[in-house]
Amino acid sequence: xxxxxxxxLTIIGLCVVAAIGGFAVYRYLAQPSVIDQTACLAPEIxxxxxxxxxxxxxxxRGKLVLVNFWATWCAPCLHEIPMLLEIQQxxxxxxxxxxxxAMDDMEAVKTSAPELGINYPVLVGDTEIVTAMQAxxxxxxxxxxxxxxxxxxxxxxxxxxxxxRDALQKLIExxxxxx
Amino acid sequence: xxxxIGSLLIVAALALSAQPAIADGSLLQPRExxxxxxxxxxxFRVQPALWQNGQxxxxxxxAPGCYxxxxxxxxxxxxxxxxxxxxxxLRAGETHHDEHxxxxxxxxxxxxxRYKTPSATPPQKVRIRYQGCAENLVCYPPQExxxxxxxxx
Numbered sequence: 187x188x189x190x191x192x193x194x195l196t197i198i199g200l201c202v203v204a205a206i207g208g209f210a211v212y213r214y215l216a217q218p219s220v221i222d223q224t225a226c227l228a229p230e231i232x233x234x235x236x237x238x239x240x241x242x243x244x245x246x247r248g249k250l251v252l253v254n255f256w257a258t259w260c261a262p263c264l265h266e267i268p269m270l271l272e273i274q275q276x277x278x279x280x281x282x283x284x285x286x287x288a289m290d291d292m293e294a295v296k297t298s299a300p301e302l303g304i305n306y307p308v309l310v311g312d313t314e315i316v317t318a319m320q321a322x323x324x325x326x327x328x329x330x331x332x333x334x335x336x337x338x339x340x341x342x343x344x345x346x347x348x349x350x351r352d353a354l355q356k357l358i359e360x361x362x363x364x365x
Numbered sequence: 366x367x368x369x370i371g372s373l374l375i376v377a378a379l380a381l382s383a384q385p386a387i388a389d390g391s392l393l394q395p396r397e398x399x400x401x402x403x404x405x406x407x408x409f410r411v412q413p414a415l416w417q418n419g420q421x422x423x424x425x426x427x428a429p430g431c432y433x434x435x436x437x438x439x440x441x442x443x444x445x446x447x448x449x450x451x452x453x454x455l456r457a458g459e460t461h462h463d464e465h466x467x468x469x470x471x472x473x474x475x476x477x478x479r480y481k482t483p484s485a486t487p488p489q490k491v492r493i494r495y496q497g498c499a500e501n502l503v504c505y506p507p508q509e510x511x512x513x514x515x516x517x518x
């Protein structure tokens with residue numbers, strides 16, 4: 187009887203370990219493709235907005251800035267934007283500012299941005315965007331490309347590809363400005 | 366407890382613990398597709414432009430998980446000036462349903478196009494343009510490359 191109880195507990199223990207192990211493997215395989223987490227100051231970048239007015243990245247210093255490079259021809263970018271709109275809505279009052287530089291022609295972006303309901307500043311350019319991406323650490327030339335810059339202007343995260351919502355929320359919570 | 370039943374329970378627990386990963390496909394997809402985003406020149410390898418048997422041959426190999434848009438591909442002769450290419454034998458490609466762009470034609474392994482010229486004059490230099498994506502990960506901006514044509518006898 188006692189042996190059966192020990193055997194039963196052992197099996198339950200093994201099941202728990204197996205479940206935890208399986209979940210850990212799943213989390214590892216499902217994690218977003220992060221490039222790195224380099225802490226360095228973001229360079230000054232100037233790009234035109236949809237009114238052809240030059241805007242500097244430092245304009246949003248003091249906020250947590252998520253620079254999300256996108257394009258109207260980039261399906262993963264268009265897929266990610268609705269989630270970013272909700273994130274901006276959710277965290278805007280707590281100091282998050284998403285900025286969306288588009289690698290595209292002005293007319294295409296002027297049409298698409300309102301259709302997508304983008305509620306954050308959209309910047310636009312062609313080679314200027316490529317240069318800006320490279321200045322912010324891009325080595326692949328692929329979109330979407332996102333860079334998270336904290337309130338002090340330090341790059342705290344860079345990533346190609348779409349964000350997982352939970353991972354992005356966790357990241358934002360970690361780096362939101364104090365107070 | 367019967368040891369066989371214990372073993373079965375362990376197997377069941379392992380299967381259950383792996384279920385979320387299987388359900389979202391992360392265990393079933395190639396690692397390089399989901400975990401590593403390639404630079405554009407590794408995602409799409411442009412082959413040397415060849416002139417063979419009176420035909421210009423242009424080829425681009427797409428890495429696993431990457432595809433090229435058919436309608437974004439094009440070739441222009443830079444030299445000799447005024448040489449115009451005839452129609453290519455580019456295949457139709459396969460249909461790809463895109464959530465935003467609808468049905469598009471793509472090439473997943475290799476894009477291969479052969480062109481004839483009106484007087485069988487070989488082009489010396491061409492400019493190609495192409496664009497593609499890594500499935501469900503990223504898209505690459507339109508690319509242009511200038512190629513010197515090699516004659517193959």
